Amino acid sequence: MKEYFEVGQVVNTFGIKGEVKVKPFTDEPTRFDEFRKVFVEQGANLNEFEIENVKYHKNVVLVKFKGIEDINKAETLRGAFIKIHRKDAKKLDKDTYFIADLLGLEVYTDENLLLGRVDDIYETRSNDVYVIKDKLGKQVLLPGTKEVIKQVDFKNEKIIVHIIKGLID
Numbered sequence: 611m612k613e614y615f616e617v618g619q620v621v622n623t624f625g626i627k628g629e630v631k632v633k634p635f636t637d638e639p640t641r642f643d644e645f646r647k648v649f650v651e652q653g654a655n656l657n658e659f660e661i662e663n664v665k666y667h668k669n670v671v672l673v674k675f676k677g678i679e680d681i682n683k684a685e686t687l688r689g690a691f692i693k694i695h696r697k698d699a700k701k702l703d704k705d706t707y708f709i710a711d712l713l714g715l716e717v718y719t720d721e722n723l724l725l726g727r728v729d730d731i732y733e734t735r736s737n738d739v740y741v742i743k744d745k746l747g748k749q750v751l752l753p754g755t756k757e758v759i760k761q762v763d764f765k766n767e768k769i770i771v772h773i774i775k776g777l778i779d
Contacts, residue, residue: 611764612710614649614656614693617641618671623685628678629663630687631670637733641700642671649693650675652686656693707762716768717742717752720760725750728769740769750778 618632634642642664649656663674673692678684699708709731717725717740726744731754738754752758752771761770 611696612708613696614651615696615699615708615710616691616693617645617648618692620650620687620690620692621670622688623681624667624672626681627674628680628684629672629674630678630684631667632673632692633669634671638700639666639671642673645694645698649695650687651691651693652689705756711764712740712762712769714767715762715764718768718770720770720772725771752777 617636618634620630621633622631623629624631632642636642642661645661645664647658647660650659659678660676661673662676663672665672675687678687702708712728712731715728717728719725724744726742726748728740729743729749730741732739732741740752740754740759742750742752744750757774758771758777759769760772763770
C-alpha cells in the first residue's frame with residue numbers, strides 16, 4: 611500500500627505573492643482546509659511544506675506555502691504533486707478503498723480466471739468503474755458494485771470479481 615497519497619497538482623501561480631493554483635484530486639477539495647503540512651513532490655524530491663492559507667477559486671484551490679513569498683519561487687512548484695501521508699488521509703468506511711491502493715492489483719474471476727490488472731478507476735454518479743487491462747492491452751470495464759466486486763485482498767494483491775451474464779463478451 612502506498613505511504614503517500616496525491617491530493618493535487620500545482621498547475622500555475624496565482625498573483626505575485628507566492629500563491630499557487632492546485633488542481634485537487636480529492637473527492638472533497640475543502641479537505642485542503644484541514645491540511646497543515648503537505649509534501650510537494652518534484653521529480654525524485656519529496657519536501658514538506660507548511661500551508662499558510664487556502665482559498666477556493668472556480669475549480670482550483672489557491673494555496674500559500676510558508677517560505678514561498680514571490681511569484682518566482684512559486685513558479686518552481688509548477689507541475690509538482692501535492693501529497694499527504696497515509697496517516698493524515700480521511701478514514702474510509704468499511705468496503706471502501708483508496709483508488710491508489712487498488713491500481714495495479716490483479717483481477718480474477720470467482721472461477722479463478724485472470725482478467726488482468728486494475729489500470730484505472732473512473733468515478734460516476736452511480737458507482738465506480740474499474741478499468742481492467744490484460745497483458746495484450748485489452749480493456750474490460752467492470753462496475754464497482756457489491757454484485758461484481760466480491761473480495762479485495764491486499765495481502766495477495768488481488769481482487770476477486772463475479773462476472774454477471776452479459777458483462778463481458
